[in-house]
Amino acid sequence: MAKIIRGFKDTFGKQAENLTKLENCARKVFARYGVEELRIPTVELKELFIKSTGDTTDIVQKEMYAFEDAGSRNIALRPEGTPGVVRAYIENGFAQNNPLKSFFYIGNMFRAERPQAGRYREFEQIGVECFGNASPAQDAQTILMLKDIIESLGIKNYKVKINSLGCAECRPAFRQELINYFSASKDQLCDKCKDRLERNPLRVLDCKIDGPKFTNVPKQKLCPSCQEHFDEVINLLKGKIDFEIDPMLVRGLDYYTKTVFEFVAGTNAQNAIAGGGRYDTLVKSMGGPACPAIGWALGAQRVASVLEEQNAQEEKNTRENKFFVISMDKTCNQTAFNLMQNLRQAGFITLGGIFDKNIKAQMKQADKNNCRWALIIGTTEVEKGSVVLKDLTNAEQKEFLQSEIISVLKKVQNEKN
Numbered sequence: 157m158a159k160i161i162r163g164f165k166d167t168f169g170k171q172a173e174n175l176t177k178l179e180n181c182a183r184k185v186f187a188r189y190g191v192e193e194l195r196i197p198t199v200e201l202k203e204l205f206i207k208s209t210g211d212t213t214d215i216v217q218k219e220m221y222a223f224e225d226a227g228s229r230n231i232a233l234r235p236e237g238t239p240g241v242v243r244a245y246i247e248n249g250f251a252q253n254n255p256l257k258s259f260f261y262i263g264n265m266f267r268a269e270r271p272q273a274g275r276y277r278e279f280e281q282i283g284v285e286c287f288g289n290a291s292p293a294q295d296a297q298t299i300l301m302l303k304d305i306i307e308s309l310g311i312k313n314y315k316v317k318i319n320s321l322g323c324a325e326c327r328p329a330f331r332q333e334l335i336n337y338f339s340a341s342k343d344q345l346c347d348k349c350k351d352r353l354e355r356n357p358l359r360v361l362d363c364k365i366d367g368p369k370f371t372n373v374p375k376q377k378l379c380p381s382c383q384e385h386f387d388e389v390i391n392l393l394k395g396k397i398d399f400e401i402d403p404m405l406v407r408g409l410d411y412y413t414k415t416v417f418e419f420v421a422g423t424n425a426q427n428a429i430a431g432g433g434r435y436d437t438l439v440k441s442m443g444g445p446a447c448p449a450i451g452w453a454l455g456a457q458r459v460a461s462v463l464e465e466q467n468a469q470e471e472k473n474t475r476e477n478k479f480f481v482i483s484m485d486k487t488c489n490q491t492a493f494n495l496m497q498n499l500r501q502a503g504f505i506t507l508g509g510i511f512d513k514n515i516k517a518q519m520k521q522a523d524k525n526n527c528r529w530a531l532i533i534g535t536t537e538v539e540k541g542s543v544v545l546k547d548l549t550n551a552e553q554k555e556f557l558q559s560e561i562i563s564v565l566k567k568v569q570n571e572k573n
């Protein structure tokens with residue numbers, strides 16, 4: 157039997173549905189912000205990612221899905237979208253002719269990391285890259301674009317963290333301060349961080365093992381122009397989105413400058429579902445003109461999982477207006493059966509009729525089918541011509557005459573859960 161390659165995954169059912177929903181929401185929001193679609197190749201020269209993503213990042217060092225093709229070219233399946241988009245922006249002449257341009261992409265990315273629970277070698281990212289605008293307004297609207305997508309999808313519990321990483325003027329001092337700070341307790345760092353301390357000390361802040369270990373870590377002191385930019389971004393965002401300023405937020409890539417941000421959501425609320433930042437020097441360093449830019453990417457599967465989690469939770473909390481008829485005794489079966497058919501004739505969604513099971517098993521089925529209401533008939537009820545109506549959301553029950561039950565149900569089914 158043919159088998160899927162380890163680390164890859166088939167997608168169907170709810171997850172496929174949610175991914176499509178997310179893509180549709182994103183397209184609508186992008187249109188509202190005047191962002192155009194850009195489709196770029198899945199493979200690029202490996203060099204492109206080394207130059208842009210940065211060779212001190214984990215992505216390039218360990219996780220790139222790279223190989224030599226039949227023409228002896230070193231190529232890589234794209235690990236992220238930004239480098240390809242920047243290349244296309246330069247190569248297609250936008251940088252020269254029409255620099256103020258924003259693009260979005262929807263596509264699959266690849267990482268050759270060792271497969272672990274819930275992480276796959278191929279995954280979808282939706283991202284945006286906005287070129288040519290250095291104004292803090294661009295930072296703010298880029299972040300709000302992401303918020304609009306997340307909210308139009310219906311995701312409620314998420315958090316936004318924002319920080320500024322400074323610029324070529326103020327960052328080197330911070331870098332050096334971090335190297336000094338962490339070098340003093342180098343033996344306490346994990347192996348990865350020992351290794352990257354000199355090359356990329358900011359990443360130590362980001363490390364899941366070492367990040368929480370250190371208190372009183374030196375904070376970035378922004379130069380006046382970075383500080384002014386950051387203050388303005390914060391002012392523009394106030395009242396439009398809930399966020400917190402997190403000085404420990406650095407993001408994993410080498411090319412970020414000034415504003416960086418991250419959206420986290422999910423059960424443990426530690427799960428980054430999207431993130432991005434400004435990268436004002438990348439276009440130039442990749443051979444284009446000096447050009448400010450900012451962008452973000454969201455992990456489509458991560459967002460879809462959060463949505464699925466949330467929906468499952470809500471379904472648990474809301475029962476459907478369905479009625480389950482229960483007979484407590486053999487002698488009640490005829491009456492219960494008649495009631496069931498009468499309800500259906502009157503248009504109610506009615507389940508039940510498993511009268512050969514005991515009451516507990518019947519109740520369990522009502523629960524399994526997410527019915528809000530149980531209608532119970534026992535020997536007393538048969539005698540009195542009545543029926544017990546039980547609300548399964550709060551276990552409250554009340555007795556009604558069988559002759560009036562239809563009109564009662566018409567009223568209760570409009571009550572709020």
Ligand SMILES: [Zn+2]
Nearest residue numbers: 323326379382
């Ligand atoms: Zn600065």
Ligand SMILES: [Zn+2]
Nearest residue numbers: 346349363366
């Ligand atoms: Zn570490």
